[in-house]
Amino acid sequence: MRKIYYLFLLVLMAQCGVPEARKPVKVKSGSILKASVERNKALLEQEEELFRTIMAKDSSNTYHASGGGTWYHYIRKNEGSDYYPKPDDLVTLQYNVVSITNDTIYTSQEIGTVTYRVDKQQLFPGLRNGVKLLKEGESATFLIPSSLAYGYHGDKNKIGTNVPIKTTITILKINKSSN
Incomplete structure (x- = not known):
């Protein structure tokens, strides 16, 4: 009887192994995300090539890379100041929105004067x-x-999906933050 008991105990312990993890029913490959990234890279490259063409044709202006993905040229410079807006400053500005082909989307009059707290x-x-x-x-x-x-x-109004733009920004006033 003892032998049967030990044999039963041995069989029972042999059945108790490390639980095996279940495999997921559906494996996600991330292919949609990868395709989206590739599509966005291609779109950005097309837009940058378009910008290079525009800048090459515009020999009357000197363009600067912003370091943040935009390019710009000055219309009016202020050599008498060295202060740039910092976070929490209150900036009064005007801007417009124009298509890359110079079609006006929003005029600065339509937008109006904007008071913007930086960041x-x-x-x-x-x-x-x-x-x-x-x-x-x-x-x-x-x-x-x-x-x-x-x-x-887009802006759900006049600007569609994935539209690169031009904008002319004029800084009217900078009120420095008291912080």
Whole structure:
């Protein structure tokens, strides 16, 4: 009887092994995400090539790379100041939105004068970055890729999906933050 008991115990212990992890029913390969990344890279390359063509044809202006994905040229410079907007500064500005083919989308009159707290309010990324590159009294035209403009969704009005834009930004006043 003892032998049967030990044999039963041995068989029971042999059945108790390390639990094996279950395999997922559906394996996600990430191919949709990879395809999206490749599509966005190709779109950005096309837009950058378009910008290079525009800059090459515009010999009257000197373009500067912003370091944030946009290019710009000055219309009016302020050599008398060295202060650029910092986070929390209150900036009064005007801007317009123009297509790459110079069709007006929004005039500065339509948009009006904007008071913007730097890095604290919602503007499209290219505009937020552009404001920080200009001093009070300066004006510049920016070439902005769609990813830094209104992106995939557009503005749900006049700007469609993945539309690169030009915008001319004029800084009227900078009120320095008290922080």
